[in-house]
Amino acid sequence: MSAVDILSDKSISICNINIRSIRNKINFLQNFVDEFDIIVLTETHLDNSIENRDIELDSFDKNPQRKDRTNSGGGLLIYSKEDIGICRKHELENDIDETIWVEVHAKGHSFLLCNTYRPEWTDSEYWARLNHAIGLAYQVNENIVISGDLNSDLMSLNNNKLIDMMRLFNFKNVIEKPTRVTNHSRTLLDPIIVSDTINYVFSDVFKLPDNISDHDASVVILQCSKNISRSFKREIWQYQKLITKSLKKN
Template identity: 40%
Template sequence: MGSDIVAHRISIGLFYCKISSGCVKTVIKHTVSFNDVLFEICVNLEKCKLWILSKYKSYSDIAIVSFYMLLYSLLLICGDIESNPGPGGTPDPPEKTLSIFHGNIRSLRNKLNYITDLIEDFDIVFFTESHLDVNVPDLDISLFGFETPVRKDRNANGGGIIMYYKSLINIIRRVDLEHDEVESMWFELKTKLRSILININYRSERQSSVCFWQYFDMMLKRALDENNSILCLGDLNKNFMSDISSNIRDVIFINGLINIIDKPTHFDTRTGNTSLLDPILVTDSIAVVDKDTIPIDRGISDHDGTYVTINCGFTSSRTYKRKIWDYKNGDFDLMNQKVLRTNWEHLISDADNINVACTNFTNSLLGIASECIPTREVVVRCDDKIWYNSNLRREMRKRDRFRKLFLRLKSSLAELKFKQQRNKVNNMKKQAKKTLLR
């Protein structure tokens, strides 16, 4: 409690409290200084001793009650006791990679539980065909672990785009890059290394393909005038696994884009046909670390999701170490004895000023606690959910190793092992959540 904090508390009038115990009741008003407050406490402790003598016979009882009175009074006037204080000076997280997901969800409102399990490992998430309107508030579609979504609604019967992002992501919407004739949103992702423009689109089957790609070309040229790092996602309702028309190829080629998804994303349950309608288009300045499709239950959507992990100088993970008190194994009998043998009043009255008195009291109390209560160091992972456990974390590390192996070897066996492990991890997550909710 430094002098600057003391001055702040005095200036805002925080020192207004009632100290009451037995026969003594004192009101301390904010017009007095902190030294006056502490003086009042010590005076009242002397008065309390007279009352305590009538209740207790031994000096040890008087000393321990006096200590508790002093501690209680200091906590009372402090006004900002934190039950679980965090570590000071936690370093900023190192920046490495970022993962982006897109899926055509075919109406968002009734699928939030499924979506939560699907997207929790991604940093930025886009959904097309959200089917939302102004009657659906953001609170009704908020997802745990993500900030308030950014929406571009059409109506409750079709269309619409929505974006979720995690709190550590520095991303803003760029309305100036958007076109009124296209169902599209642009965002600027800012990192310490550079900025990246991210574009999400939904082209309805009813919209002219020629007009859409003309408008898309206009948006791209406007974006490339200021940044050559561009990533485009969405449902374009054009099969990229078949021959595409020359005008579409020209738009993609001239603007320096390349599609990195090579698997079907749309599955027609009536005809059994498959097509790639949800490409991910990137410029060559985007360092792609990983990309793939994510299976989605056919009862949820007839599209699979797509994702890309890029090396853009960002990571959402942050860990730090914290020393915690192991209260269950504390020797509180020994602690009581040490408290009794400490002259708490002299620690304060012998000090030259309030800061020295506070330091003496704090150091003495923490010194006793450290001798009687064991401590241990734990690793705090900011992104861990409350249902995470060591087995799940171990399987996730195994999944990540299989993914790196697959990216290096590009073999069908490595891909199979990675996907089997990924499915195992997803099932373990669901089971862990169910166990927690029981």
């Protein structure tokens, strides 16, 4: 069964790609992602010399959410279909990390979506800042999806920070296959992580041509449903206070 077979008016599909420069790949994206509702891209390699009209995709909103680097590399982007409501949540972002937070409204459902890129050289406090943002996010919407390229292999046992974060918030990674395969390694670097209030009906990894990316695309289809109340919401808010104090000290 393919992702297209499951798509319905009661589902929202998300495709997560490390694109390794979007500039010459618009035609590929137009054909590859047309069936999806939301496209999450990392390593766009864009700057303010590239206007939104230069990277338009048919049937997607003409003003995608972007966070460009001022120097080479990196960069984030979120495309959404024209019938999906997107509200940027700048208050959940910071000036250090490459992260975009948006609230998605579609098909009678809403959730927060975080697109984040963590380069391998990122400082060790990245995880504390992400936990801080998640704690704040819970006060906005308890339905949360986190995707992007975390450069932290979930197929390895040596990922204490990411695994600790998922355990703390009762999150689950829905991608079970490697997203980057070489002659020497198979790593899961591009997860899609969801809160326990999120229902999903499909997840998989789609192979991309080598000239598009050295990562494969990770995909999830969410089933729209009513919100579920969290029993440990109070504990998360208490943890949030501790994180805030720790960040202020540093």
